[in-house]
Amino acid sequence: MSSLPVNVEIYKKIPPMDDIVLDKCSLLQTMGRDDAFFLVSLGDIYQRLSQWRNLLPRVFPFYALKCNNDPEVTKFLADTGIGFDCASKAELVQILDLGVHPSRIVYANPCKPCSHLQFAANNDVDLMTFDDIHELIKVKQYFPKARLLLRIQSNKLHKAKHNFNKKFGCALRSAKRLLVQAKHMHLSVVGVSFHVGSLPEDVTSFSTTICDASLAFKLGEDLGFDMTILDIGGGFPGVDTEHMSFEKVAAVVNTALDTYFPESRGVHIIAEPGRYLATPAFTLAVSVIAKRVVQENFEECSGCHACLDVCECHGAFESVGDDVVRKEEPIRDEAMVRMYYVNDGIYGSFNNVFTDHAIVHPCVLKSSKASSQPGGPSKLHRSILWGPTCDGLDCVMRECLLPDLEVGQSLYFRDMGAYTVTLSCDFNGIPRPLRFYICDDTTWSAIYPNPNQDSYFKCVKADLRKDCLHQLDCLESIPATWSHTTSVPIM
Numbered sequence: 001m002s003s004l005p006v007n008v009e010i011y012k013k014i015p016p017m018d019d020i021v022l023d024k025c026s027l028l029q030t031m032g033r034d035d036a037f038f039l040v041s042l043g044d045i046y047q048r049l050s051q052w053r054n055l056l057p058r059v060f061p062f063y064a065l066k067c068n069n070d071p072e073v074t075k076f077l078a079d080t081g082i083g084f085d086c087a088s089k090a091e092l093v094q095i096l097d098l099g100v101h102p103s104r105i106v107y108a109n110p111c112k113p114c115s116h117l118q119f120a121a122n123n124d125v126d127l128m129t130f131d132d133i134h135e136l137i138k139v140k141q142y143f144p145k146a147r148l149l150l151r152i153q154s155n156k157l158h159k160a161k162h163n164f165n166k167k168f169g170c171a172l173r174s175a176k177r178l179l180v181q182a183k184h185m186h187l188s189v190v191g192v193s194f195h196v197g198s199l200p201e202d203v204t205s206f207s208t209t210i211c212d213a214s215l216a217f218k219l220g221e222d223l224g225f226d227m228t229i230l231d232i233g234g235g236f237p238g239v240d241t242e243h244m245s246f247e248k249v250a251a252v253v254n255t256a257l258d259t260y261f262p263e264s265r266g267v268h269i270i271a272e273p274g275r276y277l278a279t280p281a282f283t284l285a286v287s288v289i290a291k292r293v294v295q296e297n298f299e300e301c302s303g304c305h306a307c308l309d310v311c312e313c314h315g316a317f318e319s320v321g322d323d324v325v326r327k328e329e330p331i332r333d334e335a336m337v338r339m340y341y342v343n344d345g346i347y348g349s350f351n352n353v354f355t356d357h358a359i360v361h362p363c364v365l366k367s368s369k370a371s372s373q374p375g376g377p378s379k380l381h382r383s384i385l386w387g388p389t390c391d392g393l394d395c396v397m398r399e400c401l402l403p404d405l406e407v408g409q410s411l412y413f414r415d416m417g418a419y420t421v422t423l424s425c426d427f428n429g430i431p432r433p434l435r436f437y438i439c440d441d442t443t444w445s446a447i448y449p450n451p452n453q454d455s456y457f458k459c460v461k462a463d464l465r466k467d468c469l470h471q472l473d474c475l476e477s478i479p480a481t482w483s484h485t486t487s488v489p490i491m
Ligand code: PLP
Pocket: 064, 066, 067, 085, 108, 109, 195, 197, 198, 199, 233, 234, 235, 236, 272, 273, 274, 275, 276
């Protein structure tokens, strides 16, 4: 932890979202820019951490960097003292460069390129997952002292939107064979890991897989391995629904842990939450860059005779001799669809619509412009939101209800922190959104109690083990009952 995060605006009280978005839109306007932008709220991340500590006190979080690798967020998370789940050399570099001690990293990719494995070895990142003999062979060659977690498949009784079982994890029936192979190779297996899948459909997938993990643990213990770590992976919801809330997941996990891994067993429990921590922190603001008002099913009826007879817009066009022409009389507003083209799309931050099954919800920025619309801001019209690229697939929302918007007006979308910035590209030369960081001063002073005192950071640099302990002290300021004795990340 060598410096304070930069570029973070500290507020006494975070203003309403509309006000902040409007403020940033005005700022950009004065700079002659009309980029999409993110508002990143560090306080939201801190609230998630507090909730985690309250509801899952036995489980130490290792944030899954793949979910959102924003540098300021990552620095902030590092400064709270939690650990990191890294999946590649670049992710390891990002975290190590922040001064995070290697003991606070799990290299949780069971398929590691040799050069990345070598890098982990050179930098003492020794906790890592495996699920196959071929990985063991590589580990033996490049990092024989690594501490290994056997990744098992999640219990097959349950489904998830992103199920990883086909790609990762060994079946329970293969666990013994793999553990025996590790033993013969004099490698050190220290525990078990799993991932129930991202966006699991059933909270009990955690309990059944924790039960499976305890069987794998027993196999390892019987072979003489010192099994001390259970990694329960990710899959914690980013947005609560009635069916799947963090509270429900935590209750199921706690009961399963108490049943299969009671505290008396002395096992460190860790997890790799991604979307749970990142989702609420990012709000994406976009603006309308172009607009068309078309008749419903416009595409089908752009001139063919057949469509005059069958499509819903029948009546909008008429035949005059051999030509098809638009009827003169005005078309009812209800038959019209407003198409808005906004400055970020599915090749950018809205890739989550395709890759993560996200259903996004637009909020219209309340501005004086909106309230001066004919019919007032409350009249809603059937609308389509297109992204800015030239690709026809680039559609953010195929159907939504919005007030009549003008070019230049802004919309914002909450809960855009998970699998958005890490998966976006600049296809068509559309730039990725700018980012503005905000934080309330209560959160800020909890994490950075003495921002002007250099000594806080100096002591960290002097002794990296103290670093971890110091950060945990810092977390104590969260009003929760986190048990440091069971959750210290140095294992
Ligand atoms: N850990 C591993 C190994 C993963 O592959 C993923 C997501 O793909 C995560 C953690 C994070 O999952 P989530 O965002 O659902 O918490």
